[in-house]
Amino acid sequence: MATKPAPDSKRRSERSRRAIYDAALELVSEVGYAKLTIEAIAARAGVGKQTIYRWWPSKGAVLLDAFLDLGKQASEEASTAAGHELEHEIPDTGDLEADLKYVVRATIDELKNPKYDAPYRALAAEGMLNEEIGAEYVEKLLEPGLQLYVRRLRIAREAGQVAPEVDPRIALELWTGPIAQRWLQRTGPLTHEYGDKLVEYALHGIAPR
Amino acid sequence: MATKPAPDSKRRSERSRRAIYDAALELVSEVGYAKLTIEAIAARAGVGKQTIYRWWPSKGAVLLDAFLDLGKQASEEASTAAGHELEHEIPDTGDLEADLKYVVRATIDELKNPKYDAPYRALAAEGMLNEEIGAEYVEKLLEPGLQLYVRRLRIAREAGQVAPEVDPRIALELWTGPIAQRWLQRTGPLTHEYGDKLVEYALHGIAPR
Structure with a gap:
């Protein structure tokens, strides 16, 4: 026993x-x-x-689990504050552009939090060199966040706000990819205005309508 | 003296x-x-x-210069083969979508070259942790390539193929950002089909036209 x-x-x-x-x-x-x-x-x-x-x-591996634990703590605290189990979804106000901008701005704020910048950057760099850590990092930390966009984009597609042929898992990368690169490689300023533009370009395209 | x-x-x-x-x-x-x-x-x-x-x-620093030298060698060889100094520009056939797809596919092939994968990935990871190396990496290796897109998009904007209010330096990130992230963090397959879709979504938007 x-x-x-x-x-x-x-x-x-x-x-x-x-x-x-x-x-x-x-x-x-x-x-x-x-x-x-x-x-x-x-x-x-x-x-x-x-x-x-x-x-x-x-x-x-310690650092990866430290981040997973931070995520768990944050969601427990939020649930306690709300008085019930929170659903982790992207808001659905019916206005896709506004909902995406809201989440993109929050993500940018989070990435710029000085408390987590150094360790999160270290973890991402380690994940690039060490395939095992990288795979766990993507599976447990990155992909669950991206799947929230997949669900929101599917709802938008059903509502006719996203074109029927669009693959949501690729579409979300139009803003998450650039933000990740600006953050990881410091290729340019990471601001709310920048995040807003990415969402606008992604939704409406850069070719004239 | x-x-x-x-x-x-x-x-x-x-x-x-x-x-x-x-x-x-x-x-x-x-x-x-x-x-x-x-x-x-x-x-x-x-x-x-x-x-x-x-x-x-x-x-x-050695690794960064090794990559800068590779780029110099490649462009000297190409110029010698062509018999004259080559201009490094993105093709301009008048068909923006085709020109972008052509260059995106070539970039994807280059990133997947097994000879350079490990050292280039190591350099990118080092640049994330070491700000000095990172700044040089971006300025000397990354940004000059991105500026080729800026010039091509400006031409397209003048030709009315890109909306007048679009910022080319941000627009190009709609495909270069996702490709960088899939390559750096191995978040998904990096294929020609994927590159094509990014270009299509970026040009035409994911909202229905």
Whole structure:
């Protein structure tokens, strides 16, 4: 018979886990990803480094789980504030352009949050070099957010606001791709006005109507 | 009075430089960027590591110059083959959609060239973490290519094929952004069909006309 961990030990390990995530996020901002070590994360979190190695194979894996946990925390807090389980969907006011602009602006604000810029950038860079981390990053962090656009665009397509032949999974990249590139590679300013223009161009096209 | 290097020594240093670039590009494919060292590049290129440190401050800087040199070599070869200095412009057949698709397909083929995939990806990742390398990467490698689109879109705008209010520098990101993201983050297949769709959506919009 499998033994269930006592509630106390479960709480303790939950606390260690959060302490490890916080340490990893702080340290990557302070020293940069290249100089981040499992030893330093363990020291900052007040746990033995074996505790970290038992749960994660690499510093990239710790960072990925730290971000997944941040997402989980944020959605729990939002649900608590709302008093019920929130549905994570893009708003549907019937005005597709306004709904997309709203979410695009919020995404831009989030990407520019200085608290998460360094660690999120480090994770994205690690995912580019390390295919395993990259695949998990895309599957667990990126794609679920993109699927919200897929659902909103399908609704719009049914309502006749998106052309019937358009593939929603590709269409959403007309704005998410440029935003990702400006953020990842710093190819230009990432502003609300820029986000608005992308949505307008994507919906109406750059050729004259 | 400054002394001019003798032609012989200039040729020798040119040869060392190319040997260093080749070594850096090969090694990053073989061992990965994280394990790439200046020592290993020097050994493979048959030069002392001080020679490398005299010219470059870091392995990322070597890799960036190796790519700039590849671009220079490719354009010299193309000019020699053509028998005259080539202008690097996007074709202008009068059919904007066809011209864009042609260049987008060629870009996709280039990004998928296995010879350059690992080093180019390493350089992009390094540029995300190291702002100095990133700024040079964007200014010298990325932006000159994007400016070709700006010029082609301006011509199209003058010809009435692009709406007058459209900003060409943003419009081009409707296809270059998604392609960069699929390539950098492996978020989906990077095919000619995909590139064609991006160009179609960008020109005509995803809302019904």
